[in-house]
Amino acid sequence: MANYLPQELADHLKDGLLSFPATAFTSDLTIDADAYTDHIAWQSSFDVAGLFAAGGTGEGFSLTPAEAKEVVSLAVSTSRQEVPVLASAGGATAQAVQNAIDAEAVGAEGLLVLPPYLTECSQDGLFEHVSAICAATKIGVIVYNRANAVYSPETVERLADTHENFIGFKDAIGDIEQLTKVYARTGDRLFYLGGLPTAEVYALPLLQLGMSTYSSAMFNFAPEFALDFYSAVRRQDRAAVTEKLNSFVLPYSKIRDRVAGYGVSIVKGGLKVIGRDCGPVRPPLQNLTQTDLRDLEQVLAAAGIQLDRTTSAVA
Numbered sequence: 001m002a003n004y005l006p007q008e009l010a011d012h013l014k015d016g017l018l019s020f021p022a023t024a025f026t027s028d029l030t031i032d033a034d035a036y037t038d039h040i041a042w043q044s045s046f047d048v049a050g051l052f053a054a055g056g057t058g059e060g061f062s063l064t065p066a067e068a069k070e071v072v073s074l075a076v077s078t079s080r081q082e083v084p085v086l087a088s089a090g091g092a093t094a095q096a097v098q099n100a101i102d103a104e105a106v107g108a109e110g111l112l113v114l115p116p117y118l119t120e121c122s123q124d125g126l127f128e129h130v131s132a133i134c135a136a137t138k139i140g141v142i143v144y145n146r147a148n149a150v151y152s153p154e155t156v157e158r159l160a161d162t163h164e165n166f167i168g169f170k171d172a173i174g175d176i177e178q179l180t181k182v183y184a185r186t187g188d189r190l191f192y193l194g195g196l197p198t199a200e201v202y203a204l205p206l207l208q209l210g211m212s213t214y215s216s217a218m219f220n221f222a223p224e225f226a227l228d229f230y231s232a233v234r235r236q237d238r239a240a241v242t243e244k245l246n247s248f249v250l251p252y253s254k255i256r257d258r259v260a261g262y263g264v265s266i267v268k269g270g271l272k273v274i275g276r277d278c279g280p281v282r283p284p285l286q287n288l289t290q291t292d293l294r295d296l297e298q299v300l301a302a303a304g305i306q307l308d309r310t311t312s313a314v315a
């Protein structure tokens, strides 16, 4: 049974940083439950508002429904009591509905709806897809505005009017006009989170568009840095944000941009560099090359994120 009513969950999540933990795999690409639970215990030991298990950075798109259920269940049983775990719902409507049912059954407090695979989507089609998921569960539901699932302000409002457990809007499109219009229509009825790749890059300007929080992929391997960054954003301390962008976030993003899909792979690279290896990524993603790993190690060291390390974790 969920501990948070949907609106309570939204109130809790909107004023804290959100973690999207990597899913640990063994070298043969099966789920590594020990490494994953270690990672969840470590992630939830920080002052983070919520853990989104099997999300984008958690390679939810590469998990079978049974694996997604297992991963969410491991996260729920391991996360510190005060840190709610959310799951994701993806693929075909029937599969996303099953993800929702499974997530609620294993104790997740909320759900992130990933874009449906492959096909183009009309607004009525998106409304029906999300409605089926909202109707299948009592826990809070957040939509992910990304790829083929671009929700018009009217659809967002319609979902908010129809489903009490529809609580949030996550964005990875970055269309200022769309975001302004969504917020103008639904305002405080929802909470808003940034979800563009390396969300820190956009965090300060998006705060003005109502996005009081974001999914921090780098929180996986640099939690203190990510929390300091979030605090600077919420204080609207532009000088501190700019200093952190220059010292770490932008050099890091340059490595991320070398290969498509590195937005997730670089997180596993970062975990390897800091000595908390969560294993390889699954195809279609590619692991960082040794050169990229070494460059990442240097960027982390130059930013002072690796102050204790004296020997390289990269072979």
Ligand SMILES: O=C([O-])C(=O)C[C@H](O)[C@@H](O)C(=O)[O-]
Pocket: 020, 055, 056, 057, 058, 194, 195, 196, 197, 198, 199, 200, 214, 215, 216, 217, 218, 263
């Ligand atoms: O589903 C996810 O993992 C994401 O939202 C993507 C990342 O967390 C993104 O916001 C980032 O790279 O910081």
